[in-house]
Amino acid sequence: MEECLNARSGAELANSIAARAGVKLHECYQCGKCTAGCPMAHAMDLMPRQLVRYMQLGRMEEILGSKSVWLCASCHTCVERCPHSIDIPSLMELSRQAAKARGRVGVKTVDMFSGIFMQNVKMFGKSHEALMEGVYNVTTGRFMQDMENVPHMLKNKMVGIEPHTTNNPEEIKALIERALEMGGEDA
Ligand code: SF4
Numbered sequence: 001m002e003e004c005l006n007a008r009s010g011a012e013l014a015n016s017i018a019a020r021a022g023v024k025l026h027e028c029y030q031c032g033k034c035t036a037g038c039p040m041a042h043a044m045d046l047m048p049r050q051l052v053r054y055m056q057l058g059r060m061e062e063i064l065g066s067k068s069v070w071l072c073a074s075c076h077t078c079v080e081r082c083p084h085s086i087d088i089p090s091l092m093e094l095s096r097q098a099a100k101a102r103g104r105v106g107v108k109t110v111d112m113f114s115g116i117f118m119q120n121v122k123m124f125g126k127s128h129e130a131l132m133e134g135v136y137n138v139t140t141g142r143f144m145q146d147m148e149n150v151p152h153m154l155k156n157k158m159v160g161i162e163p164h165t166t167n168n169p170e171e172i173k174a175l176i177e178r179a180l181e182m183g184g185e186d187a
């Protein structure tokens, strides 16, 4: 069920997200250096600079409905380039969580991949790439996606068929569940 935000609740959510990310929104003066260096900007519908501007204005509707919050690769290039080191990836991530909590998923395949990845890590304590890729391809119906890379990756031991686990996967699972609970508290 989608929940629409009015101006007041939008501003409250923007301020809450900024506080959790440790960002002072007023410090952004819209120079655009973040957008200029973002490797995902070509695919985004809301540029990193615009995301901060919309947050300054409390216009969370545009942010929650965007694809950008799902496409940010958390590479931190924007943070490095920003004169005020504004933590845009955290703003993106927290906005993504807020969008999902309201039933909005801008890029379904990213959400599916994320879910499969987390299940995988919960099960093995670390990522089992071959299984993850297989489950993702079957779930999305993209059966042959990236299959051309498999022989090369197997040959060079970049991925393996055998499952590999940490000593205590249950510990990792408990950590992830706790982190998800904490992440969802203010979403
Ligand atoms: S680089 Fe920093 S100050 Fe410049 S637009 Fe981006 S977030 Fe704002």
Ligand code: SF4
Pocket: 034, 037, 038, 039, 040, 041, 048, 071, 072, 073, 074, 075, 076, 077, 078, 079, 088, 089, 092
């Ligand atoms: S962290 Fe996200 S917004 Fe920032 S440069 Fe990387 S992909 Fe772009």
